[in-house]
Amino acid sequence: MLGRPKFVLASGSPRRLALLNQAGIEPDALRPADIDETPTRGELPRSCANRLARAKAEAALKSVQLDDDLRGSFVLAADTVVAVGRRILPKAELVDEASQCLRLLSGRNHRVYTAICLVTPKESFRQRLIETKVRFKRLNEDDIAAYVGCGEWRGKAGGYAVQGIAGTFVVKIVGSYTNIVGLPLYETISLLGGEGFPIRAGWLNAS
Numbered sequence: 001m002l003g004r005p006k007f008v009l010a011s012g013s014p015r016r017l018a019l020l021n022q023a024g025i026e027p028d029a030l031r032p033a034d035i036d037e038t039p040t041r042g043e044l045p046r047s048c049a050n051r052l053a054r055a056k057a058e059a060a061l062k063s064v065q066l067d068d069d070l071r072g073s074f075v076l077a078a079d080t081v082v083a084v085g086r087r088i089l090p091k092a093e094l095v096d097e098a099s100q101c102l103r104l105l106s107g108r109n110h111r112v113y114t115a116i117c118l119v120t121p122k123e124s125f126r127q128r129l130i131e132t133k134v135r136f137k138r139l140n141e142d143d144i145a146a147y148v149g150c151g152e153w154r155g156k157a158g159g160y161a162v163q164g165i166a167g168t169f170v171v172k173i174v175g176s177y178t179n180i181v182g183l184p185l186y187e188t189i190s191l192l193g194g195e196g197f198p199i200r201a202g203w204l205n206a207s
């Protein structure tokens, strides 16, 4: 009998791995893609997320094709973009960037887009774009200074981590919570299941 098809996660994000594990999927390999994630001039948030998820999947596929053990795997990549209107917020690395993001997000709605891109063993590309609307409470300068001091925002789109202290800023979420953290589980699992990946196989040892 053939075993379960192999699964490669094209991501270096510990959050994406943890979310997949939560769904009972243990990747056979991680192939983070080292690509330039700068939005192009005037690029809209949805297009940016779609383009980067695809580019990450393509880069990982190249490395999978060169690996005798992994050839023919499912490959999954994702990209998360936080936006206020048409404006894409950076993946904050500096205190100033994070503070500016939080000033923009304070007391208003923003959108989090995660694009997922799945490459099937036959090398078809399947893509989905998921949108979540988030409303933050009003943040004053003291709130912002205290938050940037905690550091959890580093490397995160929009300069915050909803799964951390920033969860206390959330007044309302419309849509998928896991989409904000970086991998929309319902849509990811539906996509994988629809392409014949045995989703429930990993549920046996869950506790």
Ligand SMILES: Cc1cn([C@H]2C[C@H](O)[C@@H](COP(=O)(O)OP(=O)(O)OP(=O)(O)O)O2)c(=O)[nH]c1=O
Pocket (backbone or CB within 6 Å): 010, 011, 012, 013, 015, 016, 032, 033, 037, 056, 078, 079, 080, 081, 082, 091, 112, 155, 156, 157, 158, 160, 161, 162, 163, 180, 181, 182
């Ligand atoms: C908004 C938000 C984003 N994030 C994270 C998810 C992603 O890891 C990151 C957005 O950057 P991405 O470029 O989507 O992902 P990444 O560079 O971290 O990982 P890779 O490209 O290797 O897959 O921000 C949170 O963890 N919590 C949040 O609330």
